[in-house]
Amino acid sequence: MQTASDRHEYPAHWEADVVLRDGGTARVRPITAEDADRLVSFYEQVSDESKYYRFFAPYPRLSAKDVHRFTHHDFVDRVGLAATIGGEFIATVRYDRIGAAGLPAASDASDEAEVAFLVQDAHQGRGVASALLEHIAAVARERGIRRFAAEVLPANTKMIKVFTDAGYTQKRSFEDGVVRLEFDLEPTDRSLAVQRAREQRAEARSVRRLLGPGSVAVVGVGRAHRGVGRSILDHIRDGGFTGRLHAVNRAFEADRTEIDGVPAHRSVREIDGPVDLAVVAVPAEHVPQVVTECGEHGVQGLVVISAGYAESGPEGRERQRALVRQARSYGMRIIGPNAFGVVNTSPGVRLNASLAPEMPRPGRIGMFAQSGAIGIALLSRLHRRGGGVTGTTGVSTFVSSGNRADVSGNDVLQYWYDDPDTDVALMYLESIGNPRKFTRLARRTAAAKPLVVVQGSGSAPQGHAVRATRLPHATVSALLRQAGVIRVDTITELVDTGLLLARQPLPTGPRVAILGNSESLGVLTYDRCLAEGLRPQPPRDLTTAASAADFRAALAQALADETSDAVVVTAIPALGEGATEDAALAEALRSAAEAAPGKPVLVVHVELGGLAEALSAAASTGPQATTAPATPTTAP
Incomplete structure (x- = not known):
């Protein structure tokens, strides 16, 4: 009897993790002779109706001959793949190469299966x-098969829909009560679009499950408030999380039932009811046991705060790979390890599962960072710049992916693409693992909502699972620009641009009016506008003696001028008696902008420390924010 090894060695490169429609994951791999017991167990759990649809007759159990046939493949003319969760089969697919008469054929005689x-x-x-x-279509193309045929009972509408929706060029016929489908495996524009749409829905859903849980368990909650696990528990509770919260630590006393009012457990297994998300903050050597408990309890996803993985060297890199394999075997996705955490300010969720001590103000800006340090800087900068005071300029969701062993910026882009709570997306990318896929996703996202990116040097921080791109930095920058991404250089620019986009209307053209109380700052602004391809008007110098009323009148005139599409206001401290106070200047600018809301207004200042706060406060009192955040700078 021919065995798999008679033709080809086990094709390990066919193994893959896939994200399913509901956001869960499964492992796809070839079926081998060692899977006999798994196949039998799988078949026993399939309904009689599904068995009938598969074999066109009652087929209550598999014979020994069936089991042998369905587990022994040559990986060329006969191939079987299984989708597994927790090591057990949940679905199978197989192809058999056939000739013109529908009988088994050799690879040199047929390209149909x-x-x-x-x-x-x-x-x-x-x-x-x-x-x-x-996956089976990709395998078939690799083995020289160009066309699939399938026979389906007319009542099996679900399976017919799978074939029809795949997007391949298809021919359908009906004979002897059976629908016969034949389709070419050559990818078409429609089949590629279908695959990418499926990918987007699945990956977006997987992130949505992580960011919108109905129940959360924090694993590694110590008795001392200074510990990481305890801090995150406090942040979730104090942030007003709307779901069920549990504290887990195997060192809890057997009779402990709560900690600071939160139900306490020694294991995730002890929790009654489902757990959607587990935040793991235990030493790396204890994480595998926690993952097993979470997987067996049906936890949907993990945020792993724990360090000691790829950032610590070769042993840690292998530990990280094992972590991902273990989590995915249970259908769970991971943010992390070495993550800062996640935030969702939606009123229906209010989740601060992060090391940020305060819940960010809610708004419509999505934020992504890889390292915790950058995440802290982003949230802090947004808070200081007045983000959130208007209800639009705060955070919708925040993700710090840490080592991004699983969930990456690409997944978050898939989520933001159709997230109704996010209008502006900000990303600080220390490296880009797959720039072509990223730019494809970024192009689609940027067509729906503004996407602003800080691109790092291209060298991946230690511990990142995704290889840094080998493309030159300038090439990646060009790809981002062509994709419609707004690329900036610093965290300050990232936050200020995000606030500008969240608050301001888009200009209808490139014409820019410039006014202010500093001639030199106005000239610098003029030169920078020219360098960026804009059409600035000569700066209007109000002199250092300008009052708040002078600023208001000049801004109102610029906004009413039909020869300008946007206005930049520059300001430096005024000296001497009658100097303009920050609050008065902010109110003057706000009232003028509010009277003509169709044009964006950007305020650039030097050494006016209270202007940004004053502008934000002024904007929050109006019906709509119409002035951009004051941007501190020494040069525009």
Whole structure:
């Protein structure tokens, strides 16, 4: 009897982790002779109806001959793939190469194969069959197969829809009560669009499950408030999380039932009811046990705060790879390890599962950073610049991915693309692992909402699972620019640009009016506008003696001028008697901008420390923020 090794060695490169329609994950891999018991167990859990659809007749159990046939493949003319969760089969697909008469054929005689699926009823509707079809089609093309044929009962509408929705060029016929489908495996524009749409929905849903849990367990909560786990527990509770919260520590006394009013448990297994998200803050050597407990309890996702992974060297890198494999085997996705955490300010969630001591003000700006230090800087800078005082300029969601062993900036982009709570997306990328995929996703996102990116040097920080791009920095910058991404250089520029986009209307053209009380600052602004391809008007110098009323009148005139599309206001401290106070200047600018809300107004200042706060306070009292944050600078 021919075995798999008679033709080809086990094709390990066919193994893959896939994100399903509901955001869970599954492992796709080839079926081998060692899977006999798994196959039998899987088949026993399939309903009689699904078995009937697969074999066109009652087929209550697999014979020994069936089991042998379905587990022994040559990986060329006969291939079987399984989708697994927790090591167990949830779905299978196989193809058999056939000749013109529909009989088995050798690879040198035919480029057509018959394909068949079986999905466990409990997992139907999760997009498993669609994912398996994509993978078996790729395998078939690799083995020289150009066309699939499938016979389906007319009542099996779900399977017919899987084939039809795949987007391949298809021919359909009906004979002897069976629908016969034939389709070419050559990718088409439609099939590629279908795959990318499926990818977007699945990856967005997986992030949504992490950011919008109904129940959270913090694992590693110590008795001392200074510990990481205890701090995160406090932040979630104090932030007003709307769901169920649990504290977990295996060192808790057996009779302890709560800690600061939060139910306490010694293991995730002890929690009654589902847990959607686990925040893991235990030493790295204890994380595998926690992941096992979470997986067995049905936890949907993990935020791993724990350090000691790839950032610590070769041993840590292997520990990180094992962590991802273990989590995905249970269908869980991971943010981290070495993560700062996640935030969702939505009134229906209010989750601050991060090391940020205060819940950020709610708003419509999404933020992503890789390292915790950058995350702290972003949140702090946004808070100091007045983010959130208007209800639009605060944070919608925040993700710090740490070592980004699993969830990366690409996944978050997929989520933001159709997130109704996010109008502006800000990303600080210390490296870009796959610039082509990122720019593809960024192009689509930027067409729907502004996307602002700080691009790092291109060298991945220690510990990042995704290899840094080898493309030159200038090439990546050009790709981002072509994708419609707004690229800036610093955290300050990132936050200020985000606030500008969140508060301001878009200019209708490139014409810029410039006014202020500093001639030199106005000239610098003029030169910078020219360098950026804008059409600035000659700066209007109000002199250092300008009062708040002078600023208001000049701004009102510039906004009414039909030859300008945007206005930049520059300001330096006024000296002497009658000098303009920050609050008075802010109110003057706000009232003028509010009277003509169709144009954006940007305020650039030097050494006016209270102007940004005053502008934010003034804006918060009006019906709509119409002036951009005051941007401190020494040169525009």
